[in-house]
Amino acid sequence: MPHGDKTFTIPFKITDELTLPKVLIETAKKYGHNKAAMREKEFGLWKPITWQDYLDRVKYIALGLNSLGLQREDKVAMIGDNRPEGLWAEMGTLSAGGIAVWLFQDSLLDEVAYIINHSDAVFLFGEGQEEVDKALSIKDRCPYLKKIIWDDPKGMRGYDDPMLISLKEVMRLGRELEQKDPGVFERTVDQGLTKDVALLFYTSGTTALPKGALLSHYNLLTMGQAMMGVDPCTPEDDFVSFLPFAWIGEQMMSISSGLQVGFTINFPEEPETAQENIREIGPHVMFAPPRMYEQMTRTVQVKNLDSSWIKRNIFNWAMKVGYRVADLKFDKKPVPAGMQFLRWLAYVIVFKKLRDHLGLSRVRNAYTGGAAMGPDHFRFFHSLGVNLKQIYGQTEIAGISVLHRKGDIKFDTVGTPIPGTEVKITEEGEIISKSPSVFLGYYKNPEATEKTLQDGWLYSGDKGFIDEDGHLVVFDRSKDVMILHDKSIFAPQYLETRLKFAPFIKDAWVIGHERAYITAVICIDYAVVGKWADDKKLNYTSYHELSQKPEVYDLVEKQIREANRSLKKPAKVHKFLNLYKEFDADDEELTRTRKLRRAFVENRYKVLVEALYQDTDSVHMDTTITYEDGRVSQIKADLHIRKIPIEEGK
Amino acid sequence: MEADQRGPVMLKVDEIHMYFGKVAALSGVSIDVRKGEIHSIIGPNGAGKTVLLNCINGLYHPQKGSITFEGQEISKMRPHNRAKLGLSRTFQKIELFKGMTVLDNIRLGRHIHMKSGILSGAVYFGKTAKEEVETRQYLEEEIIDLLEIEAIRNKTVAMLPYGLQKRVELGRALALNPKLLLLDEPLAGLNLEEVEDMARFIIDISEDEKWKVTCILVEHDMGVVMDISDQVSVLNFGNKITTGTPQEVQANPQVVKAYLGEEDLYATRR
Numbered sequence: 008m009p010h011g012d013k014t015f016t017i018p019f020k021i022t023d024e025l026t027l028p029k030v031l032i033e034t035a036k037k038y039g040h041n042k043a044a045m046r047e048k049e050f051g052l053w054k055p056i057t058w059q060d061y062l063d064r065v066k067y068i069a070l071g072l073n074s075l076g077l078q079r080e081d082k083v084a085m086i087g088d089n090r091p092e093g094l095w096a097e098m099g100t101l102s103a104g105g106i107a108v109w110l111f112q113d114s115l116l117d118e119v120a121y122i123i124n125h126s127d128a129v130f131l132f133g134e135g136q137e138e139v140d141k142a143l144s145i146k147d148r149c150p151y152l153k154k155i156i157w158d159d160p161k162g163m164r165g166y167d168d169p170m171l172i173s174l175k176e177v178m179r180l181g182r183e184l185e186q187k188d189p190g191v192f193e194r195t196v197d198q199g200l201t202k203d204v205a206l207l208f209y210t211s212g213t214t215a216l217p218k219g220a221l222l223s224h225y226n227l228l229t230m231g232q233a234m235m236g237v238d239p240c241t242p243e244d245d246f247v248s249f250l251p252f253a254w255i256g257e258q259m260m261s262i263s264s265g266l267q268v269g270f271t272i273n274f275p276e277e278p279e280t281a282q283e284n285i286r287e288i289g290p291h292v293m294f295a296p297p298r299m300y301e302q303m304t305r306t307v308q309v310k311n312l313d314s315s316w317i318k319r320n321i322f323n324w325a326m327k328v329g330y331r332v333a334d335l336k337f338d339k340k341p342v343p344a345g346m347q348f349l350r351w352l353a354y355v356i357v358f359k360k361l362r363d364h365l366g367l368s369r370v371r372n373a374y375t376g377g378a379a380m381g382p383d384h385f386r387f388f389h390s391l392g393v394n395l396k397q398i399y400g401q402t403e404i405a406g407i408s409v410l411h412r413k414g415d416i417k418f419d420t421v422g423t424p425i426p427g428t429e430v431k432i433t434e435e436g437e438i439i440s441k442s443p444s445v446f447l448g449y450y451k452n453p454e455a456t457e458k459t460l461q462d463g464w465l466y467s468g469d470k471g472f473i474d475e476d477g478h479l480v481v482f483d484r485s486k487d488v489m490i491l492h493d494k495s496i497f498a499p500q501y502l503e504t505r506l507k508f509a510p511f512i513k514d515a516w517v518i519g520h521e522r523a524y525i526t527a528v529i530c531i532d533y534a535v536v537g538k539w540a541d542d543k544k545l546n547y548t549s550y551h552e553l554s555q556k557p558e559v560y561d562l563v564e565k566q567i568r569e570a571n572r573s574l575k576k577p578a579k580v581h582k583f584l585n586l587y588k589e590f591d592a593d594d595e596e597l598t599r600t601r602k603l604r605r606a607f608v609e610n611r612y613k614v615l616v617e618a619l620y621q622d623t624d625s626v627h628m629d630t631t632i633t634y635e636d637g638r639v640s641q642i643k644a645d646l647h648i649r650k651i652p653i654e655e656g657k
Numbered sequence: 658m659e660a661d662q663r664g665p666v667m668l669k670v671d672e673i674h675m676y677f678g679k680v681a682a683l684s685g686v687s688i689d690v691r692k693g694e695i696h697s698i699i700g701p702n703g704a705g706k707t708v709l710l711n712c713i714n715g716l717y718h719p720q721k722g723s724i725t726f727e728g729q730e731i732s733k734m735r736p737h738n739r740a741k742l743g744l745s746r747t748f749q750k751i752e753l754f755k756g757m758t759v760l761d762n763i764r765l766g767r768h769i770h771m772k773s774g775i776l777s778g779a780v781y782f783g784k785t786a787k788e789e790v791e792t793r794q795y796l797e798e799e800i801i802d803l804l805e806i807e808a809i810r811n812k813t814v815a816m817l818p819y820g821l822q823k824r825v826e827l828g829r830a831l832a833l834n835p836k837l838l839l840l841d842e843p844l845a846g847l848n849l850e851e852v853e854d855m856a857r858f859i860i861d862i863s864e865d866e867k868w869k870v871t872c873i874l875v876e877h878d879m880g881v882v883m884d885i886s887d888q889v890s891v892l893n894f895g896n897k898i899t900t901g902t903p904q905e906v907q908a909n910p911q912v913v914k915a916y917l918g919e920e921d922l923y924a925t926r927r
Contacts, residue, residue, distance in 0.1 A: 276808075280808045
């Protein structure tokens with residue numbers, strides 16, 4: 008089985024002068040054209056970009072930005088899918104002394120305008136027509152913005168706005184500047200200091216407007232070294248970059264760790280082909296939020312339900328063996344020889360193929376973070392032999408502060424602090440941490456900075472505790488912790504993640520703070536339930552209609568009863584309803600990293616919540632939904648409420 | 658496009674008559690399609706739009722009249738010979754090979770440009786292999802990229818949703834590298850997002866330096882037709898009522914009359 012730890016020490020010592028661009032120059036010097044820094048799948052083929060190519064492009068972009076008038080500490084915003092040009096633009100900005108601001112690809116116009124204005128960005132890197140259209144429609148609202156830079160020429164022939172400039176043209180300007188003044192790039196990079204600000208990253212904000220966190224080169228470099236100190240990657244490793252660059256976790260891998268170690272970053276052809284491309288690459292290391300692993304689990308479960316009797320039984324047998332071994336390992340007990348043999352058999356027959364299909368055939372360390380992950384999903388991956396670990400951190404600490412160690416994994420914890428990091432719990436139960444990677448503060452928001460940064464300690468706003476093994480247990484956002492009617496405390500996320508282990512349930516929202524009992528709002532998975540309904544010959548025309556079928560309610564009810572069984576009485580779900588749509592970040596119900604914005608949904612679905620606590624079995628809903636291009640449409644719906652009989656028990 | 662900038666006539670349909678038994682499907686229809694334009698043909702159901710397309714690409718042979726393509730009389734020519742001249746089309750009801758992959762379907766459209774025969778293809782060596790690689794490169798760079806179907810290139814066509822199948826059909830028509838593309842209701846049955854995508858592809862094919870394909874578009878979605886067409890011809894009961902720019906056609910009282918009582922034809926999806 009492909010495991011075994013590697014050792015590799017990052018060859019950079021963090022001084023007062025080391026910056027990310029200097030690391031890039033050194034690495035490019037070392038590997039030149041002999042090693043691929045990146046690969047991109049284009050026109051059906053994987054095309055390598057060597058370290059020297061990478062540096063050259065960054066250089067000309069940096070000089071191009073300089074000749075367009077970029078000053079030190081100017082902000083440069085970026086938006087677009089994961090692609091080499093995105094990283095070039097970011098590193099080009101840093102090399103020229105600028106500060107990089109990444110935006111989520113699917114941000115709505117108002118969000119884009121807000122961040123560009125708040126950060127006073129002077130340039131915007133977009134990918135192609137879609138981003139250019141977005142940028143042009145808000146440019147009048149963004150007085151600081153000077154140029155919009157695009158790199159994909161598709162559909163761009165009719166555009167002649169003077170604000171637009173192609174990446175090619177920027178690089179041509181860069182080349183010109185270099186010819187006029189050889190060595191100017193190196194001199195500009197030399198001026199950079201470790202304490203300079205590198206990134207201005209907007210936190211997704213489950214509660215309020217996004218806040219801009221300032222991260223220095225020092226923050227990012229120390230973070231990368233601390234993480235690689237725990238789980239070293241080697242320059243021979245492959246990593247697939249497919250999650251938004253605007254997510255700090257992706258920066259952690261592609262920039263902080265990737266650049267210092269020098270592993271190869273692979274870019275999928277299109278967002279839709281990511282899963283297929285991951286399989287082709289078979290990365291050694293992977294970091295994704297729980298939803299990605301949830302999706303993988305769902306795929307496996309659904310395919311299993313669909314397969315023939317014999318395959319299903321073999322799979323179920325293999326999973327049983329896998330779970331047994333995983334549980335023994337969680338308990339730190341030895342695995343008996345007979346069990347080891349069965350585990351090997353299960354691997355050869357089932358897991359090897361399965362892991363290959365999921366793109367996990369070579370993975371040494373798979374990480375998840377950014378939101379809570381349910382214990383069921385966690386056990387599932389460990390039973391396949393995938394070394395899945397939790398990461399805990401936030402943008403304000405450059406992404407990571409706490410991590411599971413090899414052989415010391417507990418699925419209800421997030422592990423222990425990484426080197427150089429101290430984690431404490433305040434008297435109120437809030438998690439606070441201190442490390443070299445703690446950010447400089449929020450941009451133009453001293454009040455928020457004062458609240459979050461106290462004596463060098465970062466106040467996370469998360470509740471938690473440290474267990475007997477020294478592991479950190481994250482309870483939930485302080486605001487999200489519920490007090491049940493018997494005055495006990497309860498984390499709704501725990502129940503939600505349990506419910507989401509059912510392939511039919513895409514999202515769940517558990518309500519019950521200071522209420523007589525617990526209720527839930529369920530979003531079914533359209534694809535999975537749709538397929539199930541097709542097999543049962545149930546007619547439906549839309550998500551809404553499907554979600555309201557009594558048969559679908561039965562399906563969900565079964566799942567909730569299952570979850571109820573292991574809960575103490577006050578925490579059992581008494582009533583639920585199926586929502587007429589999925590939760591969506593465009594409707595502000597989720598953050599861009601797909602965390603539920605509880606306060607928002609509570610307000611938006613007030614009618615539903617009230618009905619769930621009245622003696623009624625249906626509720627009428629009248630609301631609007633927003634499309635990505637800003638169109639709005641109205642929805643009227645009648646939703647059933649189903650009561651679940653509560654069995655006496657624990 | 659302004660009248661003075663219009664290109665030379667590429668396709669000239671001159672007074673064609675098409676009868677099925679005693680039913681006249683087309684009675685004396687003439688249309689000039691100029692190089693570089695998107696020329697839409699609209700009309701109520703049964704007006705003869707598809708029949709006209711079938712006459713142009715050779716599925717039907719009109720009893721009277723002539724069709725000239727780039728100065729060459731083609732009305733007696735067989736369809737595959739017209740394809741060689743650079744005429745390509747998509748169908749109202751999808752006509753793909755359902756059991757084959759997307760790539761194979763599109764590759765088939767390229768067949769006309771391949772020189773190697775069955776024997777050398779079986780050996781796959783030297784020139785044949787090179788030709789094969791070049792073909793694949795062309796399909797990837799020009800068609801799959803344009804139509805954004807990377808994620809489905811190895812999927813079997815029958816398993817794809819309708820909207821994507823329509824796109825694959827367009828891909829196959831493009832693989833021929835046509836000069837003139839006949840599109841028979843490319844937007845029918847698509848949802849709003851798919852309609853927008855498809856309209857964008859049609860504009861790309863028409864305007865992009867690499868393609869510059871002249872298009873004849875038969876379509877019921879008036880919103881798109883009036884948006885993207887350079888010229889619009891209106892058919893009714895096998896007769897042409899008028900040809901003109903979208904504005905002219907919309908203002909024509911005869912057109913309005915032909916559509917009277919069929920208000921939904923003017924209804925657009927927007």
